Amino acid sequence: MKLWGGRFATAESKLMEDFNSSLSFDKTLYKQDIAGSVAHVKMLSKCGILKKDEEYLILSALEEILQQIESGSLTIEGSYEDIHSFIEAKLTEILADIGKKLHTARSRNDQVAVDMKLYAKEKSNEIIIDVQRLIKVLKELGQKHSNVIMPGYTHMQRAQVITFKYHLLAYVSMLERDARRLHNAMDILDESPLGCCALAGTTYSIDREFTANALGFSKPVNNFLDGVSDRDYLIELLSAFSIIMMHLSRLCEELILWSTKEFNFVQISDQFATGSSIMPQKKNPDAAELIRGKTGRVYGSLISLLTTMKSLPLAYNKDMQEDKEPFFDSVDTVQASLKVMAEMLKTLKVNRNHMKEAVKMGFLNATEVADYLVLKGLPFRDAHSLVGKIVLYCEENQKAIEELNLEELNQFSNYFDETIYDYIEYENSLDKGIKKEMK
């Protein structure tokens, strides 16, 4: 079933039909497509282009088709070019000639554009909720272990003492930006392309405000050519998704690290781990590895669509059909990753003693020793250099700084007195200065 063909003398080749058909994936859009048609038909009727009884019949038939699809009695398949052709064909089966009026003052170019925008909005909203749920889980996990200290790392080397809760809150900050980014993308895309028709509007006096409003958009797009050939919003969302996955990949990397025998900071629940087919002892953090691996997949979709859109002249080109699969796949990937991460964290066991133990090794209080010397009057750069030498001494003698006695410390500087031990005690340091914010 084709929506065109009058001017064609030879039939499409079977090879081409398969290559060209988007039905196998754009069937995802059936709900949006019907919603778009409903708004369009109401508008046509309001503008006098369809009669009231035609409107009524078409709306009833569209409703029927929707129900059949959702109930499973109508399967979306067959040699249709796309979901739009499929639904129009079903409509014409039900209504004959009246069904053929649906496409008045509309092209598939504006139809698919409005379908994708409706889908993008719906899914972005869902993802924002997924992000917020994960934020909640992170906060609760932090709260539950609010007094747990651990080493903070830079360059994967132990650096300074922090709290586990505060570490998790770093991810909350990232995710809050993610949610803002999605909101911003939705703001920019919030214009309806319906009514642009193929690229040049229509000789009918249709009401684009009406359909924009009916479909929940803030207004119609400004320009017809842009309206049918704009895929910015998909790229912007794929970029926002890529950043989300990047954030998750960082958290996954940490969960995987922390689950090693070497770190042993956390235990991932059996529910989110798997075993080995050969090594009976293995318990692997597969969920975290999969999310980390899927980051590449979403990056790939971003670069895919950016590449496809490069250098396309106005307005619509068929290349743009390649926007759907990467976007649908990325939506699914991001949603699943956020959900799995949330559940994995909910069931995470925290080995607070190992974390605390790790704080003690690695001179995590060296910066505080330098700060102490600065308070006593040494310029910071000199204090830093001096403490470096103390650390070297400690390494050679396998001691922590707090294990040096005053005599040893005074070999490096006379500024040291008894108060140093209290000053550099790990938990104490979290009570000083702006470090309090970590508690």
Add this chain to the structure above:
Amino acid sequence: MKLWGGRFATAESKLMEDFNSSLSFDKTLYKQDIAGSVAHVKMLSKCGILKKDEEYLILSALEEILQQIESGSLTIEGSYEDIHSFIEAKLTEILADIGKKLHTARSRNDQVAVDMKLYAKEKSNEIIIDVQRLIKVLKELGQKHSNVIMPGYTHMQRAQVITFKYHLLAYVSMLERDARRLHNAMDILDESPLGCCALAGTTYSIDREFTANALGFSKPVNNFLDGVSDRDYLIELLSAFSIIMMHLSRLCEELILWSTKEFNFVQISDQFATGSSIMPQKKNPDAAELIRGKTGRVYGSLISLLTTMKSLPLAYNKDMQEDKEPFFDSVDTVQASLKVMAEMLKTLKVNRNHMKEAVKMGFLNATEVADYLVLKGLPFRDAHSLVGKIVLYCEENQKAIEELNLEELNQFSNYFDETIYDYIEYENSLDKGIKKEMK
């Protein structure tokens, strides 16, 4: 000159020193680095960590260094690890011990983060202005040729008649989104990382609100670990830049197409074209080709930073130093491309007659014929099919639709009468329905 080394027994290898040093590119940030230090020093003084006279001396010396760099009397070079080390070294040369106090309660991790954010804000603002200038040029060019009609294309096939002005306005819509996208990115990044120190704040009671305010940020970041390891804003901007370049690549493609002998719609000024070293007759649209080609470059930078940030555990890792070159390069590329495009359009010659001539060939009024039949009572889908057959007839007989006489038309449908010719006249059609918006 290193800002560390106390704890090191062996010197860095020369190979490593070259590999590690970022001075050759992060010198771009000298102004931002000094601005950050000025704010930091004022805050340290306000909080009683530096004395008033120390503040005064350091500020004077920083001002002196800035002036020396800008006047060219101080060249940023030498075996310094980075711009931060360079400036701290110069300061210490001038002030000795007092200079060594600059780094109190600060790490290079928060220092470079604040430098990059200041740079990103400044450049994004400049790019917004470049975008707005290009918008202005597009509008003026459209206005200057406001009554020029041309074929609108889909699939690079002539589709329907449009105005040249309206075609240009499609790019205005794209660029307006670009400006919004940059504003949104700037909104999200608008938090100061200064004071996060290495990753865990500091035992000093510093005032992060003060430095945030002094540097023009709306507030300090929420989380220290996130503050020093967040590169989201660079990725988000690179994504926005990529979309800008994608838009420009589309316009370039059209300018190149329109400049071909085959289209001959426009002439690019000699000022923005080049010749061939062997073919004396050639005049090539190099500026447009270069912008189109540079699109890949900006996409590459985006994927580069996304890849670099993937799976990095908290907080700072040296990998992040790789954020600078792709970002600096992309800023330069986008700015140059926007400027060149604007100037090229200003000097563009439009061949209105060729455009008009092209409208006549290609059945650009076929949709209007279908609309005409629908008004007479035919369902759109039937009208579409019928007009398809008329087109096939025209092609075989090498005629335009408007060149068919009524007898010929009536062989296809009795709905046709004399009114058809007026209805499908090209310029007339722009007065009908929502097509009026194109004028």
Add this chain to the structure above:
Amino acid sequence: MKLWGGRFATAESKLMEDFNSSLSFDKTLYKQDIAGSVAHVKMLSKCGILKKDEEYLILSALEEILQQIESGSLTIEGSYEDIHSFIEAKLTEILADIGKKLHTARSRNDQVAVDMKLYAKEKSNEIIIDVQRLIKVLKELGQKHSNVIMPGYTHMQRAQVITFKYHLLAYVSMLERDARRLHNAMDILDESPLGCCALAGTTYSIDREFTANALGFSKPVNNFLDGVSDRDYLIELLSAFSIIMMHLSRLCEELILWSTKEFNFVQISDQFATGSSIMPQKKNPDAAELIRGKTGRVYGSLISLLTTMKSLPLAYNKDMQEDKEPFFDSVDTVQASLKVMAEMLKTLKVNRNHMKEAVKMGFLNATEVADYLVLKGLPFRDAHSLVGKIVLYCEENQKAIEELNLEELNQFSNYFDETIYDYIEYENSLDKGIKKEMK
């Protein structure tokens, strides 16, 4: 059905099971998986690890499973972790305890590695055949129109006269490199990972040469850890696929250009074009646009896998499961694109007159005029400059160079005499110097 679980106290969550299962896509590998098992079982028997009758029973059962899958009586579905688990489960259903012996001295890590390599080899061979078929079609198309001349372009500006055949042969050269590139990739991957087990070989004295040989590999891999974690060959193939798509995208761009009303050099058959749902006259080169658009898709898969593999420590990590979908999808995309291109070219109509007509406009003989002057004694750089001025004169007077009379030409140089007209005649120029190669 899990191949592990003895050490697990809690069951996997349903969410995780869905997230983790690869059955929905790695079922593609059922044939390769069974082939790998057949070779493994024969080897185990040969080495005395399985008894002869066990070998016989397992081989028969594997053969039965293969036939059931291929006949459709066994559907690959259910809550299995992957295709390996599925087939082992079916085997155990048939053979009970003996089936449980299949996995002796093997891990899924080496099993999936060998499956993927077998798949990659098979598909690469198929793609080489597709490439060669397209080469044949290009050569035949050129041969069919062997005396057709057309403008050669640089910067999309008419440059010098060439033959249509020779233009097509440029793509033949590209595709020949593509075939070599695929062969090279297959050479490098031609080592069997079977026997590496999880990462460290096995305490059994298995015979890796035997299985390598049985499966058609030249030898076993050198290193167990590398054998299970190497995905180079998929990346190398995805890179080769990307270059193929880049080549096709260039040819598509030209077909789309040549099909415009403006160029009108070729007509794509109705079999590979589609129409518009609204504009009855439209005939769009969809096949070419789709292939061009799908280029982004394959680039995306390349970047996806490169990203996934970045920074993974040895040996196997679950991230690597993300190699399959992008690779499978790219194989399908490249194969379909090559096939569609070949068929589209077979049915292409060439408008030789329009091509020839285009040669005459655009000063395509300007370089020959310069060559003429050089033969007469002028240095090339001066000749080039002088001909540039002639072209400017021609443009102002709307003449071709060959339309200037001798008097006009002599105003520019006295070197011109009557012989110039013959020298710069378009078809003649193809008989001179190395241009003969174009015929």
Add this chain to the structure above:
Amino acid sequence: MKLWGGRFATAESKLMEDFNSSLSFDKTLYKQDIAGSVAHVKMLSKCGILKKDEEYLILSALEEILQQIESGSLTIEGSYEDIHSFIEAKLTEILADIGKKLHTARSRNDQVAVDMKLYAKEKSNEIIIDVQRLIKVLKELGQKHSNVIMPGYTHMQRAQVITFKYHLLAYVSMLERDARRLHNAMDILDESPLGCCALAGTTYSIDREFTANALGFSKPVNNFLDGVSDRDYLIELLSAFSIIMMHLSRLCEELILWSTKEFNFVQISDQFATGSSIMPQKKNPDAAELIRGKTGRVYGSLISLLTTMKSLPLAYNKDMQEDKEPFFDSVDTVQASLKVMAEMLKTLKVNRNHMKEAVKMGFLNATEVADYLVLKGLPFRDAHSLVGKIVLYCEENQKAIEELNLEELNQFSNYFDETIYDYIEYENSLDKGIKKEMK
């Protein structure tokens, strides 16, 4: 200085001149450009297009220019369009009219193509040597610690015992493939484009075999249009470089992991580590982090050039000028990374005791326990499940398997007898089956 301009009425704008000029980066190619001109001039003379004395003068002048550049007395700068224009201008300064003959039967299109190929060959050869040096260092490091055992990991979980040497040999296998891949790319590119001229050869009877031979290519390219517009070899090399960087990123990740306090398997020399500006105790594995980070940079260059080349019609387009910077930068990045890695490994300290200690924890002999049971008669899948239960018991009782007494073991299976302890001793297991290859 332009090599064109005769047909231009208006001068290039300054903005365009800067945007268009490639001199600032293609000056890298001065040596290759002169080598190409030398071969070209010799050929022109041999073919009688230049006179012997002209050849002599031009070759002398080219030699002089080369020496001046290398000695530093001639700086490559100024308002030249590119390195080709620069050198031709210098030649004409020295020789006047005779210099203007250099460009006979040559275009910059074939000139730059031959320059890039010469550069690509030279650099690829250097990189192959860098790869081989790193292979040597890895082998030596393994040899030096040939009896060191360590845990092998999958999913970053301790899996089975391996040798440190064997782990390093996995990287040797990867690097050997890298070298092969570079060789293959060089094989494919080994055809000279010189003589293709702009796109259509030349009316001169030049000798392309001669120049191909003189420049060390195996033969001239098959097709002129392809010769000037082929950038496959750069993409193929960038892909090979990306895989090299991916390999290095994996090794870096391991070095960074192994350098953590938690693993503590190795110590990176002070020569390849750096410190912190604030935390005096820090010693960071910066070299490894930088290489890991630079992986993104090379991936970015690959995607950049793939994007640029997409959909470019034949033959040369100015977009292709964007091939140089990403390629030059990637060559430098890969070379520096390989060299730094080699030196870092040479100075690496291996903590053999920590590695050995780690082997004992993590049930690394569980697979051997299962193998033991299989030898006693249990099907592997049952043995696997049973050992899983033993591990669970061990975890609950905080014991290693070898610490269980026979009584405990027999609770799980009667197959166990005294021989089990010897069978599962770690070092022993490396003497069994194909595990011997690891020694």
